[in-house]
Amino acid sequence: MTEANTTDQSGCTRPEEDRMTALVPIESGQWALVYVEHFGPYPGDGDLREAVERLQDSGSGWDCLRRPADQFDVVQVEHVMRKTFRTVDGGRRWRNQVVATAASSGEMLALRDKLFAIGFAADRAIEEETARLISDFAAKTRADALAKVHVALPHIFGRSATDPTPSFQTEPGGAA
Numbered sequence: 001m002t003e004a005n006t007t008d009q010s011g012c013t014r015p016e017e018d019r020m021t022a023l024v025p026i027e028s029g030q031w032a033l034v035y036v037e038h039f040g041p042y043p044g045d046g047d048l049r050e051a052v053e054r055l056q057d058s059g060s061g062w063d064c065l066r067r068p069a070d071q072f073d074v075v076q077v078e079h080v081m082r083k084t085f086r087t088v089d090g091g092r093r094w095r096n097q098v099v100a101t102a103a104s105s106g107e108m109l110a111l112r113d114k115l116f117a118i119g120f121a122a123d124r125a126i127e128e129e130t131a132r133l134i135s136d137f138a139a140k141t142r143a144d145a146l147a148k149v150h151v152a153l154p155h156i157f158g159r160s161a162t163d164p165t166p167s168f169q170t171e172p173g174g175a176a
Contacts, residue, residue, distance in 0.1 A: 024048075024098045026077050026085060033108045033115075034073050035097040039065065043094045052099060055115050058123040068116035072099070074108040 026032055037043055041051045058065075065071045075087040084092050099115070102108050150157040 023095045024101060026080055026095065026098055026101050028077055028079060030077050030101045030103065031105045031108045032075055032077055032085075032093075032101045033099045033112050034075055034093055035099065036071055036073055037094070037097065039071050040097040043097065046096055048096055048099070052115075055119050056122060058119040068112045071116060072112045074105050074112060076105070077101070 024032075035041065035051065040046065041048050075089070075091070075093065077085050078088045079086040080095075083096075084094055085098075086092050100108065100111055102111075
């Protein structure tokens with residue numbers, strides 16, 4: 001018997017049974033943390049596990065997501081059906097886009113903010129460490145580039161600009 005596989009958006013291949021097909025249990029009266037339809041699993045058939053794993057990146061990899069409310073809605077459940085549910089404001093949402101439920105909107109707002117912040121914190125830490133690791137290389141590369149600009153424009157920077165040795169490497173009087 002052959003095992004069916006699926007490839008997620010990050011290119012990873014997983015066994016088909018590894019997909020999250022079970023829905024988050026919800027009941028009337030509860031508050032639900034739900035993906036905004038364009039940024040979560042495919043409506044009605046997407047893999048929730050794959051969608052929440054993308055929270056490791058700021059905005060789940062979407063540059064346009066800058067606030068938690070851009071990616072998640074917090075709604076109160078009125079009526080639950082097999083694949084969808086109705087909210088108290090009359091909207092209809094897909095159940096496979098529900099991330100979590102709770103008795104209060106405050107719990108869902110706190111979870112929404114926490115989940116959204118995870119990717120931004122990871123990206124910030126990566127950027128800071130990257131900047132620290134390349135700072136010496138960046139300074140040398142910028143200095144070399146500036147020297148090349150001076151050489152390319154001797155009519156602006158003077159005759160010594162044609163000398164390939166940057167001015168900061170020579171002593172006064174031209175001795176190297």
